[in-house]
Amino acid sequence: MPPVSGTPPVDPFAPARLGPLRLRNRLIKCATFEGMTPEALVTDDLIEFHREHAAGGVAISTVAYCAISPEGRTDRHQIWLREAAVPGLRRLTGAIHDEGALAAAQLGHAGAVANSTSNGAKALGPGAIPAPMGMSLTHKIGLDEIPALRTRFADAARLAVDSGFDAIEVHCGHNYLLSSFLSPLLNHRRDAYGGSLVNRARLAREVLESVREAVGSGVAVWAKLNMYDGVGRPGPGRGPKPWRGFNVDEACEVARLFEADGHLDAIEPTAGSSLLNPMYLFHGAAPRASFARAFHGPMRAGLKIGGPFFLKAYPYRDAYLLPLARELRAATALPVILLGGVTDRASMDLALAEGFDFVAMGRALLREPDLPRRIAADPATASKCVHCNECMPTIYSHTRCPIRTGELPDPVA
Structure with missing residues (x-):
């Protein structure tokens, strides 16, 4: 809720409630894909990664990225939630709980961001839109396929809870599947899931309903x-709608x-958009x-040529999403x-x-997982963290801060 005038400041390290959960503080380790599941199953490295962050003082550590189905992964090395993944996920959530933190699972479907070649399955989208990782076009989800999609989200949410997760984050961002339905640039449907904002938001709302029904009120x-x-202006659209x-x-x-x-x-x-x-x-x-360097073949060549257009640099400042988030907060x-x-x-x-x-918190914790405890003290x-973003290409191998591991020199050492 927005602050009430005259209320005392809120301590970020005091206990708080998030829905049914009691948190030890107000700090959440956000979902940052770990790149530590080569067989699409939990590894000891993934468990240690989240255990270290839990021990570092956050209230919740969010596991990313838990796909709801095989074709919903950005590549075949990501976890997808099925019975075979549950034993490893239980070890993972147990390790987080042992450090006094809670565990969240980020559920999603990558949509056009999925690598259909790696997954061996067609990527999905609101229409036939480019899926660059697989050098293909997405399969347009038919009206008759949407109930099954909702069921997959619900089943994945139930498996997450069975695996010991305390919270579920549903991914409606970055032009992954649900986000691509929201986008007027990507969603050109003329049925109940396209056109008006209410229609474009319909799938996300239905998925959230299915997830809540699956997990109940205790999660x-x-x-x-x-x-x-x-893409375009962050405020109201100006100019032709298809370019917004x-x-x-x-x-x-x-x-x-x-x-x-x-x-x-x-x-x-x-x-931001993983596509655009x-x-x-x-x-x-x-x-x-x-x-x-993280890619091979056409993707490497494409990034060398198109990198300046696709990977743009934006000046860093603390709390840089605050100006936009302030509007949503209100x-x-x-x-x-x-x-x-x-x-x-x-x-x-x-x-x-x-x-x-x-x-x-995300990248700063890759450099220093214990940063919350040290700030509290x-x-x-x-x-x-020097905001070099050299951690980002490591998601394709083993997510890490290359300065922390000594692969790159520390510019402020």
Whole structure:
């Protein structure tokens, strides 16, 4: 809820409630794909990754990315939720719980971001749109296929709860499947799932309903919702509609629809498009050469040529998504999780003073998993993250901070 004038400041390290959950503080380790599941199953490396973050002081560690089906993965090395994954996931959630934190599973379907060649299955979309990772076009989801899609989300959510997860994050961002339906640039359907914003939001709302029905009231559910795809203007559309991506005004309307539906405990606003403008989410340097080296063949050549156009650099500043998220914060009474450039006590205090209920941390924790504990002990603690974004290309092998591992020199050492 927005702050009430005259209320005392909120302590980010005090216990808080998120839906049915009691959290030890207001810090959430956001979903950052770990690249540690080569057989699409949990590994010891993945368990240690999240155990270390839980031990570092966050209240929730979010496991990314848990696909609802084989074709919903960005490639075949990602976990997809099926019975075979449950034993490993139980070990993972148990390790997180042993450190005093809670576990969240990020559920989603990659849509056009999926690699159909790697997955051996056609990528899905609101229409036949380019799926660059597989050098193909997506299969347009038919009206008769939507009930099965909802069932897959529900089944995946139930498996996550059976695996010990305390919370579910449903991915409605970055032009993954649900986000692509929201986008007027990608969704040109003329049926009940296209055209008006209410129609474009229909699939996401139905999925959230199915997930909530599957997990009941004892599990926290939130949505990661794009505020701006990074295409066109972030505010109201100006110019021809086909050239405008999803924007913050539409995001505010969708947030109000989500709130009215009553299936969510919170919203985590995000931005950028894995299809069209991925760096808008991250800000900071754009490590184009490192990205190109992470691929082979046509993708490497394409990134070398098109890198300056696809991987744009945006100046970094703390809490860089706050200006957009502030608008969404004012639009809904749902708890809101601020993501983007939260690296120190000052940015945490700023977010909570503006009425955000929780803060999410990502890249700074790759450099220093124990950063929350150290900030709690000394509010003047500064993050060592230099926003070089060299961690991003490592998601294709083993997600890490190359400065922490010594693969790159520390520019401030």
